[in-house]
Amino acid sequence: MARQQLGVLNALDVAKTxxxxxxxxxxxxxxxxxxxxxxxxxxxxxxxxxxxxxxxPGQTKPGTLPxxxxxxxxxxxxxxTLSGQLFFGWLGDKMGRKKVYGIxxxxxxxxxxASGLSFGSHPKGVLATLCFFRFWxxxxxxxxxxxxxxxxxxxxxxxxxxxxxxxxFAMQGVGILAGGIVAIIVSSxxxxxxxxxxxxxxxxxxxxxxxxYVWRIILMxxxxxAALTYYWRLKMPETARYTAxxxxxxxxxxxxMSKVLNVDLEAEEDKVVRMSESQTNSYGLFSKEFMRRHGxxxxxxxxxxxFLDIAFYSSNLFQKDIFTAIGWLPAxxxxxxxxxxxxxxxxxxxxALCSTVPGYWFTVAFIDIIGRFTIQIGGFxxxxxxxxxxxxxxxxxxxxxxxxxVIMYSLTFFFSNFGPNATTFIVPxxxxxxxxxxxxxxxxxxxGKAGAIVGAFGFLYASQDKDVAQRDSPSYPAxxxxxxxxxxxxxxxxxxxxxxxxxxxxxxxxLEELSGENEAENGETEMQGASSRTIPLSI
Numbered sequence: 001m002a003r004q005q006l007g008v009l010n011a012l013d014v015a016k017t018x019x020x021x022x023x024x025x026x027x028x029x030x031x032x033x034x035x036x037x038x039x040x041x042x043x044x045x046x047x048x049x050x051x052x053x054x055x056x057p058g059q060t061k062p063g064t065l066p067x068x069x070x071x072x073x074x075x076x077x078x079x080x081t082l083s084g085q086l087f088f089g090w091l092g093d094k095m096g097r098k099k100v101y102g103i104x105x106x107x108x109x110x111x112x113x114a115s116g117l118s119f120g121s122h123p124k125g126v127l128a129t130l131c132f133f134r135f136w137x138x139x140x141x142x143x144x145x146x147x148x149x150x151x152x153x154x155x156x157x158x159x160x161x162x163x164x165x166x167x168x169f170a171m172q173g174v175g176i177l178a179g180g181i182v183a184i185i186v187s188s189x190x191x192x193x194x195x196x197x198x199x200x201x202x203x204x205x206x207x208x209x210x211x212x213y214v215w216r217i218i219l220m221x222x223x224x225x226a227a228l229t230y231y232w233r234l235k236m237p238e239t240a241r242y243t244a245x246x247x248x249x250x251x252x253x254x255x256x257m258s259k260v261l262n263v264d265l266e267a268e269e270d271k272v273v274r275m276s277e278s279q280t281n282s283y284g285l286f287s288k289e290f291m292r293r294h295g296x297x298x299x300x301x302x303x304x305x306x307f308l309d310i311a312f313y314s315s316n317l318f319q320k321d322i323f324t325a326i327g328w329l330p331a332x333x334x335x336x337x338x339x340x341x342x343x344x345x346x347x348x349x350x351x352a353l354c355s356t357v358p359g360y361w362f363t364v365a366f367i368d369i370i371g372r373f374t375i376q377i378g379g380f381x382x383x384x385x386x387x388x389x390x391x392x393x394x395x396x397x398x399x400x401x402x403x404x405x406v407i408m409y410s411l412t413f414f415f416s417n418f419g420p421n422a423t424t425f426i427v428p429x430x431x432x433x434x435x436x437x438x439x440x441x442x443x444x445x446x447x448g449k450a451g452a453i454v455g456a457f458g459f460l461y462a463s464q465d466k467d468v469a470q471r472d473s474p475s476y477p478a479x480x481x482x483x484x485x486x487x488x489x490x491x492x493x494x495x496x497x498x499x500x501x502x503x504x505x506x507x508x509x510x511l512e513e514l515s516g517e518n519e520a521e522n523g524e525t526e527m528q529g530a531s532s533r534t535i536p537l538s539i
Contacts, residue, residue: 085442309451367422
């Protein structure tokens, strides 16, 4: 027999869409805007870093970051993000979502500024300092994942909860787009003010001294939107679900949500006391009871996010290398350093504008209509199809049809965002108990960032091919080549599709129905949110 739902939580579940929903989306979403900007803007300037710090006078082509340095610069933030997701996810369940929320934002602001101020008396010193600050930037970004998702899920009503969480995550696409736009503006301004001849015409003259300001300004700009929302994060009340179900403070939960919803809510202290006395839902993360109830679901959320991020971050971080390999971007020798930043940013902005951003908002529009499971299955399926379509006739795309390649490549981004890149973020914030929700989301997200690390380091090495004209050094290890790397990514997407069958469908259910927190003390749990497509569980 089900336990009666707390009135304050029921009020949240059935509330009509109100102004506070949009306020929460903007406040949480600006954190994700900053996350995406900071994580992906580095890919816009890595070639510039090579030209500035690794050019050797007299060499036959512009300076290039050594492969180990490039891997570190691209991947170190993910190492920080993984650590932050685990730490702040756990802390969010122990101290409360609100108390930790401001800490992560300030860490992002400070580290973003510090990254642009990276210093050193020689190139290795500058890059080492940059990697140090980007690790801590990633640490702050990592905390934003479980906290933003959990806060939005606990504020939302059950009818449009998926769209609200998806709208927060959609700001990632806007952040990627903003990174390209900022890079275009900054590089255009500097190229106009400090023009330089192409590399062929004057060796080191192709990289003017002022180019060092370009990458620093681009990286530091990420602190601006985060700083603007800091005050509003501090003013957000703690979520009622944390206050009532975890902190066991019915009076405070009712008071907070009465202000938010503009209604009078009763503080049901007796009911909360009875819930706290019950031992039915007191199991911990590493208990047999948790594994019996939610173990398969945690495996599903972690594995799908892991496979998704291998493909997603590989494709995002190394767009410039893919576009150069097929000849869509001109050879570096034909451009000065700042203009190369402009060309890379323009290409990535075009992809973001035409496929990445629309994919996110398609998810917002349809997730509460067709469900998380269908969107995730469809996304993985089409990502697999388009990756194979890019890889198998790769030589055709490379030599005869650059535009066709870019269109197919764009479609993989569209279906990753109208697909698992959004749903893997949403589902872990819905299906776990309130006292473990942030922790489990952090674990799932950390598994994803482990995939991103595999993608960031693995793709860079695997895609190296001795026959590729833009090889940076004969000392680089030969990988399996771009074609085989794309085939491997297609197989990764196929694995993500299979593991999706371990994940339940939360559409239309309250968080307490999904987690079993409103069940009777002596009743057996049956997870109402589990789709009939999910592997059967005796919970």
